[in-house]
Amino acid sequence: MKKRTNYFVLLLFITTLLVSYNSNAQDTEQTTNSEFELLVEYLEANGNFINSELAPAVVLASEIKDNLKNSKYLVLDIRSEGWFDYGHIKNATNIKAEELLNYFENEIDPKSFDKITIVCYSGQSAAYYAGLLRLAGYNNVFNLKWGMSSWDEEFATNIWLKNSKDTYIDKLETTSNEMSEVDNLPILNTGKTTGEEILKERIKEVFAKPYKEFIVKVDSAFTSPNDFYIVNYVSEENHNFGHIPGAVRYQPSTSLSSTSNLYTLPTDKNILVNCETGFSGAFTVAYLNILGYKASNLAYGSNSFMNSVLIEKGWNGFSDQEVNSYPISE
DSSP states (O other), X not given: OHHHHHHHHHHHHHXXXXXXXXXXXXXXXXHHHHHXXXXXXXXXXXXXXXXXXXXXXXXXXXXXXXXXXXXXXXXXXXXXXXXXXXXXXXXXXXXXXXXXXXXXXXXXXXXXXXXXEEEOSSSHXXXXXXXXXXXXXXXXXXXXXXXXXXXXXXXXXXXXXXXXXXXXXXXXXXXXXXXXOOOOOOOOOOOOOSHHHHHHHHHHHHHTSOGGGGEEOHHHHHHOGGGEEEEEOSOHHHHXXXXXXXXXXXXXXXTTXXXXXXXXXXXXXXXXXXXXXXXXXXXXXXXXXXXXXXXXXXXXXXXXHHHXXXXXXXXXXXXXXXXXXXXXXX
């Protein structure tokens, strides 16, 4: 009788341990995943920028030109010091991209400006950092469309004019591809308990990595499309005309919310975002990286493989008509 009692006591003890372990494991998983959920909830409740008509936040060169004497327009040039010294927009400030967040927090009063425009060579890295700053709550930040390539031909020659091509125009796929059915969510471990706190930590972490780590060139996309989950962030008409093999269409400005298609994105694969210019893509990649996805931007967007079609169709195709001859300060 005593042995039987000891046996039941031991069995009860082991059962209790197993229940406790499973409960703790589930609690840990829920707590970890909840950071992602809290972050998404916070972002969607506070502007939901990426899923709105405000994205991408782009300024034309003509607007900057018309406001060169306007003290309420601030231009921040994130190109190298050498290129900045060679030529820049009048009154622009040269600053390293990785120092932007600190600059906004400690060096200026961002709210005192009507518009703060980030400028780079092509407009793509500027869009990425403008996206991060928008997520940080600076709603008056924009990127210069086409970057310095739109300011003067001297800057456009080796940037947009060189990289606008039709290289893979005969390799386009026209069939539709289904969105992934994924129920795993990114795991965030900031240790914070509110969406606002989690966002601040994530922005610091993402700012610590240079944009160049999140660029994929067109050759890689077409020669190894299976290496990526390709998000074609364009209109239905554009997508149906032709896209990178395997690409899945997501509707710009609406599809990356928790109530739409955000949760179809995989967490175990590099998400390659392609748009027409690389601008919407860069803003989107900034958003996805903040959320904990592994995302990259296709350099120069669809202009890198079907430029002539974009020009013909009026789909943000780059041409020499986008290049101005505006004054350059040295």
